[in-house]
Amino acid sequence: MQQEYKFNYTIYNNLEELTAEDKQLVIAARDNTKNAFAPYSKFNVSAVAKMKSGNIYKATNQENASFPVGICAERALLSVISSYAPNEEIETLVVSYDNKNGKSNHPISPCGMCRQALVEYEGRTAGYKVIMTGQEGEIIILENAKSLLPFSFSSDDMK
Numbered sequence: 001m002q003q004e005y006k007f008n009y010t011i012y013n014n015l016e017e018l019t020a021e022d023k024q025l026v027i028a029a030r031d032n033t034k035n036a037f038a039p040y041s042k043f044n045v046s047a048v049a050k051m052k053s054g055n056i057y058k059a060t061n062q063e064n065a066s067f068p069v070g071i072c073a074e075r076a077l078l079s080v081i082s083s084y085a086p087n088e089e090i091e092t093l094v095v096s097y098d099n100k101n102g103k104s105n106h107p108i109s110p111c112g113m114c115r116q117a118l119v120e121y122e123g124r125t126a127g128y129k130v131i132m133t134g135q136e137g138e139i140i141i142l143e144n145a146k147s148l149l150p151f152s153f154s155s156d157d158m159k
């Protein structure tokens with residue numbers, strides 16, 4: 001039996017096509033890349049979440065001389081939210097970057113490990129919109145995090 005997996009996403013040409021709220025959040029995420037600690041890759045990543053409460057939380061990638069010790073911005077952000085606001089629900093999560101060695105003009109999507117974390121967090125709380133953007137150029141908006149990772153592993157698999 002053949003199955004098909006489909007999900008919806010929207011591509012926007014630039015900031016001006018977004019709602020005022022999303023635009024503000026994207027600007028904040030782009031700006032927050034300056035707080036990354038990425039002396040090794042020079043690839044500054046920022047993740048910013050607007051909660052249903054209206055609160056905003058921010059994080060960045062944090063690298064280490066022992067490379068695997070570094071953590072991506074998205075998982076750093078989920079740790080911040082789960083620690084500071086465990087009862088708040090994410091409404092929108094933005095991922096942006098500033099590539100100090102090259103261009104930052106197209107959206108990046110979270111790495112595989114972060115997708116697993118983002119999907120599980122969505123299941124713990126509620127669905128949230130994911131916005132992917134560089135410093136300029138097209139912006140992609142997904143309706144939820146789970147579309148990023150079909151066949152994700154979950155606690156249900158361990159029952």
Ligand code: THU
Nearest residue numbers: 041043045061072073109110111
């Ligand atoms: N990085 C993130 O923070 N998020 C991603 O989704 C992709 C990669 C970081 C990890 C590392 O510090 C740098 O970007 C280059 O891989």
